[in-house]
Amino acid sequence: MSNELARDPEAKETASAEEVISFDGVDKVYGADDPAKESVTALKDIDLDIRQGEFVSVVGPSGCGKTTLLHMAAGLLEATNGSVRINGVDVQGPDHKRKEVGLVFQHPVALEWRTVRKNILLPVQILKENGAIEGDMDEYRDRVDDLISLVGLEGFGDSYPNELSGGMQQRVTISQSLVYNPSVLLMDEPFGSLDAMTKDQLNVELLRIWRETEKTILFITHDLDEAVFLSDRVVVLSPRPGEVADDVEIDLDRPRNEETRGSERFVELSAALHKNFRSLR
Numbered sequence: 582m583s584n585e586l587a588r589d590p591e592a593k594e595t596a597s598a599e600e601v602i603s604f605d606g607v608d609k610v611y612g613a614d615d616p617a618k619e620s621v622t623a624l625k626d627i628d629l630d631i632r633q634g635e636f637v638s639v640v641g642p643s644g645c646g647k648t649t650l651l652h653m654a655a656g657l658l659e660a661t662n663g664s665v666r667i668n669g670v671d672v673q674g675p676d677h678k679r680k681e682v683g684l685v686f687q688h689p690v691a692l693e694w695r696t697v698r699k700n701i702l703l704p705v706q707i708l709k710e711n712g713a714i715e716g717d718m719d720e721y722r723d724r725v726d727d728l729i730s731l732v733g734l735e736g737f738g739d740s741y742p743n744e745l746s747g748g749m750q751q752r753v754t755i756s757q758s759l760v761y762n763p764s765v766l767l768m769d770e771p772f773g774s775l776d777a778m779t780k781d782q783l784n785v786e787l788l789r790i791w792r793e794t795e796k797t798i799l800f801i802t803h804d805l806d807e808a809v810f811l812s813d814r815v816v817v818l819s820p821r822p823g824e825v826a827d828d829v830e831i832d833l834d835r836p837r838n839e840e841t842r843g844s845e846r847f848v849e850l851s852a853a854l855h856k857n858f859r860s861l862r
């Protein structure tokens with residue numbers, strides 16, 4: 582990648598103090614302990630630090646290990662080598678996720694027989710049953726109402742998922758990940774199945790939510806322009822086994838809006854990222 586797009590070397594030196602998500606020498610080999618199967622090295626020697634409040638996107642060709650990376654941060658998968666830490670603590674299984682990490686999958690996960698309000702509350706009920714959350718549900722019921730307006734679903738709290746559009750259902754999914762107030766959001770192509778216009782609109786709204794809630798976000802996408810628009814940094818993974826091929830600082834001003842996409846710098850950053858991506862194949 583051209584020099585002007587390389588990360589500022591001084592920025593790296595200040596990075597250590599507030600690392601919220603860190604991958605340190607991480608490999609992931611599927612089937613390593615099953616001699617009957619051929620093993621697949623999905624990720625190799627991943628070193629990646631994400632600081633408090635940063636918005637970092639990971640892009641890379643299909644099958645390069647993006648979901649694997651995210652699931653390791655969520656504690657749904659274990660690293661084969663190296664360590665994954667959230668807020669300085671080793672991630673050791675999904676228990677860790679319960680308090681600090683919200684996970685947003687590519688497709689909405691709302692239950693069709695529950696209203697929007699009850700769907701948003703669902704993660705809290707599960708966490709309460711598991712003993713991960715104590716205390717009064719009223720606090721969370723109030724929070725659900727706040728979230729409904731935060732994500733722009735006012736008036737739809739008592740609707741059922743099948744009465745909502747795909748974009749509205751994805752807002753429910755985002756609310757579900759925010760309801761127990763995790764400090765970290767892990768998002769796996771959350772807008773991948775939406776049309777371009779809805780996606781652009783939700784991008785702007787996600788940035789507003791990020792700003793208002795001060796989360797640290799690790800965002801996976803296939804869409805390079807989406808990555809540029811949203812992020813402080815875009816991490817590029819190579820084809821499998823995924824290795825960090827580039828880590829690009831996105832120095833576009835914030836707050837960003839629809840006009841950002843037409844700016845000279847946006848077009849420049851996007852073109853460079855596309856070029857870099859093509860050179861990986």
Ligand SMILES: Nc1ncnc2c1ncn2[C@@H]1O[C@H](COP(=O)(O)OP(=O)(O)OP(=O)(O)O)[C@@H](O)[C@H]1O
Nearest residue numbers: 611612621623642643644645646647648649650821
């Ligand atoms: N449970 C599993 N067992 C064996 N191999 C797996 C498993 N899950 C993923 N893989 C392999 O690991 C590699 C990375 O998969 P992963 O789902 O992380 O890729 P991805 O970058 O998210 O792809 P996509 O962009 O298509 O979503 C793929 O080659 C896949 O076949």
Ligand SMILES: [Mg+2]
Nearest residue numbers: 647648649769
């Ligand atoms: Mg994936």
